[in-house]
Amino acid sequence: MSRRVRVNPIACEAHGMCAELLPERITLDEWGYPVVDEKPVSGEELAHAKRAAQACPTFALLLERPR
Amino acid sequence: MSAAGTATRTQRAPVGTPPAGSLPRLLAGVSEDGGRVSVTRHFSVHGGLPLTGARRSWGRREHPPLIEETHRAGLRGRGGAAFPLARKLLAVAAARGPAVVVANGTEGEPASEKDAMLMELAPHLVLDGLVAAAEALGAREALIATCELDEDATDSMALAVEERDAAGIAPHHAPSLRVVTAPGHYVAGQETALVSYLDGGPALPTFTPPLPFERGVGRRPTLVSNVETLAHLALVARHGAGWFRALGTPASTGSTLVTLAGPVARPGVYEIALGSSLESLARAAGGTTREVRGALIGGYAGAFVPAESLRGLALSDEHLAAHGGRMGSGVVALLSSDCCPVAETARVARWMAEQSSGQCGPCVNGLDALAGEIEAVARGRATDGRLEQLSATVARRGACGHPDGVVSLVGSALEAFPSAFAHHARGGPCDRCASVPELPLPAGRVASPRSRTRRARR
Ligand SMILES: Cc1cc2nc3c(=O)[nH]c(=O)nc-3n(C[C@H](O)[C@H](O)[C@H](O)COP(=O)(O)O)c2cc1C
Ligand code: SF4
Numbered sequence: 409m410s411r412r413v414r415v416n417p418i419a420c421e422a423h424g425m426c427a428e429l430l431p432e433r434i435t436l437d438e439w440g441y442p443v444v445d446e447k448p449v450s451g452e453e454l455a456h457a458k459r460a461a462q463a464c465p466t467f468a469l470l471l472e473r474p475r
Numbered sequence: 476m477s478a479a480g481t482a483t484r485t486q487r488a489p490v491g492t493p494p495a496g497s498l499p500r501l502l503a504g505v506s507e508d509g510g511r512v513s514v515t516r517h518f519s520v521h522g523g524l525p526l527t528g529a530r531r532s533w534g535r536r537e538h539p540p541l542i543e544e545t546h547r548a549g550l551r552g553r554g555g556a557a558f559p560l561a562r563k564l565l566a567v568a569a570a571r572g573p574a575v576v577v578a579n580g581t582e583g584e585p586a587s588e589k590d591a592m593l594m595e596l597a598p599h600l601v602l603d604g605l606v607a608a609a610e611a612l613g614a615r616e617a618l619i620a621t622c623e624l625d626e627d628a629t630d631s632m633a634l635a636v637e638e639r640d641a642a643g644i645a646p647h648h649a650p651s652l653r654v655v656t657a658p659g660h661y662v663a664g665q666e667t668a669l670v671s672y673l674d675g676g677p678a679l680p681t682f683t684p685p686l687p688f689e690r691g692v693g694r695r696p697t698l699v700s701n702v703e704t705l706a707h708l709a710l711v712a713r714h715g716a717g718w719f720r721a722l723g724t725p726a727s728t729g730s731t732l733v734t735l736a737g738p739v740a741r742p743g744v745y746e747i748a749l750g751s752s753l754e755s756l757a758r759a760a761g762g763t764t765r766e767v768r769g770a771l772i773g774g775y776a777g778a779f780v781p782a783e784s785l786r787g788l789a790l791s792d793e794h795l796a797a798h799g800g801r802m803g804s805g806v807v808a809l810l811s812s813d814c815c816p817v818a819e820t821a822r823v824a825r826w827m828a829e830q831s832s833g834q835c836g837p838c839v840n841g842l843d844a845l846a847g848e849i850e851a852v853a854r855g856r857a858t859d860g861r862l863e864q865l866s867a868t869v870a871r872r873g874a875c876g877h878p879d880g881v882v883s884l885v886g887s888a889l890e891a892f893p894s895a896f897a898h899h900a901r902g903g904p905c906d907r908c909a910s911v912p913e914l915p916l917p918a919g920r921v922a923s924p925r926s927r928t929r930r931a932r933r
Contacts, residue, residue, distance in 0.1 A: 415872075416682045416874070417682075417834070417835035417836065417837060417838070417872060417873055417874050418680075418681070418682050418834045418835055418874045419682070420835075420836060421836075422836055437837065437841075437868050438840075438868070439836055439837070439840040439841075440836075441836040441837050441840075441872075443868070443872070
């Protein structure tokens with residue numbers, strides 16, 4: 409199973425939790441909004457990604473099925 | 476607005492199939508003085524709309540014949556993205572539940588006049604296309620969204636619906652037709668913003684998925700098509716794919732409406748064959764009146780093309796791609812050599828930044844910073860590499876395509892006018908910076924609403 413990490417930019421309020429929990433995939437731009445590497449994640453990295461998604465206070469980090 | 480612009484004028488076209496390779500198509504029947512085509516004149520010029528019966532008459536695996544025909548015609552959307560109409564129709568047809576069809580006539584693009592003109596002069600062609608799409612999709616509800624600031628277009632569409640009711644020409648299974656006025660800000664015409672508004676919400680884009688074809692108006696599968704796209708569909712339904720393809724190129728089929736602005740004798744809306752030359756368009760408009768420095772093609776989400784590249788330029792996506800451009804919303808705005816391309820880019824970029832709906836951080840902050848940096852370049856206070864860096868930061872990070880349009884505009888300006896940008900970056904304002912602005916912008920009439928306001932952090 410693999411998932412694509414995506415941000416809902418309307419929901420995102422730049423709390424920045426995701427970049428702390430998934431630094432290998434997410435950096436923050438100069439205003440604090442996440443810039444995401446959209447290559448699919450799987451395995452252990454997916455577990456980290458799930459934790460990051462759950463930690464987002466506005467549920468703006470999504471794990472989508474690759475299209 | 477005038478019809479002064481119809482590239483070819485019709486005398487009185489006979490009923491039946493008009494010659495395939497000739498113009499006008501959409502504007503056939505519009506009189507010399509730019510008179511509106513009434514319901515009687517419409518059907519006498521174009522003939523009746525052949526309807527193929529309700530959707531139920533096809534088997535599960537069959538596509539309605541009109542969708543097949545549209546696919547063969549190669550008809551692409553005229554609202555900006557040039558998406559194949561047949562693919563969108565198929566997606567709506569495949570989604571569960573009764574469909575809704577929407578004609579997008581909101582035309583928020585400041586330089587574009589073609590949708591308003593089409594609705595003013597040939598409203599019944601738009602309605603025919605909407606009825607044909609509704610029929611192919613089994614939709615019972617059809618909406619025409621106009622811009623609340625454009626009363627003439629709105630009135631013409633409303634009158635067209637009344638004319639049909641009075642003439643009693645609607646077949647019993649025809650969809651109900653309703654005209655809705657949408658707010659005038661730029662992003663209100665983006666398809667998810669329009670769906671949100673038609674559903675009683677704010678005219679602001681929403682996160683996707685779901686796209687309108689999956690879940691649109693009333694949570695039902697929804698076709699959102701530009702009014703001009705639907706007008707072409709009305710002619711495909713009548714005359715077929717072969718007729719449609721007799722104009723245009725193999726990849727960009729048919730005719731298209733363009734709004735020609737700038738230093739020409741008769742600016743306005745013209746119907747041209749896709750792939751025809753910019754020179755022939757300028758000739759039809761009485762020629763240029765001043766020396767031309769370049770053109771903005773495709774609208775404010777389009778691309779600048781420098782004067783050197785305009786000679787021999789063909790107006791179609793495949794030809795414009797070489798210049799990073801596309802037909803987009805059909806705007807062809809010529810810039811005279813009296814204007815400063817850096818100042819023009821700065822004005823438009825600032826206006827576009829102000830049109831952000833304020834929902835996405837990267838769009839709000841990024842477009843403000845991008846516009847600010849172009850203003851800095853114009854004043855001679857540029858930071859090296861900053862425009863490129865900001866463009867890369869903003870691209871593809873909004874919920875809708877608005878930021879990407881601005882990135883395209885800015886990137887193409889740098890490519891088209893490298894010496895002007897370099898000159899300003901080093902030496903500050905030029906003599907022309909203060910000359911009369913050329914690219915049209917609304918005079919403060921449309922502010923973008925910002926629902927949950929997010930202010931740019933400067
Ligand atoms: C910021 C933004 C503004 C838009 N404004 C319009 C508009 O005013 N009119 C329009 O037809 N399409 C507009 N579009 C495109 C629509 O989202 C949609 O793609 C189009 O209406 C579909 O019609 P078509 O497939 O017939 O081109 C806009 C898109 C964006 C990203
Ligand atoms: S990208 Fe910009 S215009 Fe589009 S929804 Fe987000 S904030 Fe609004």
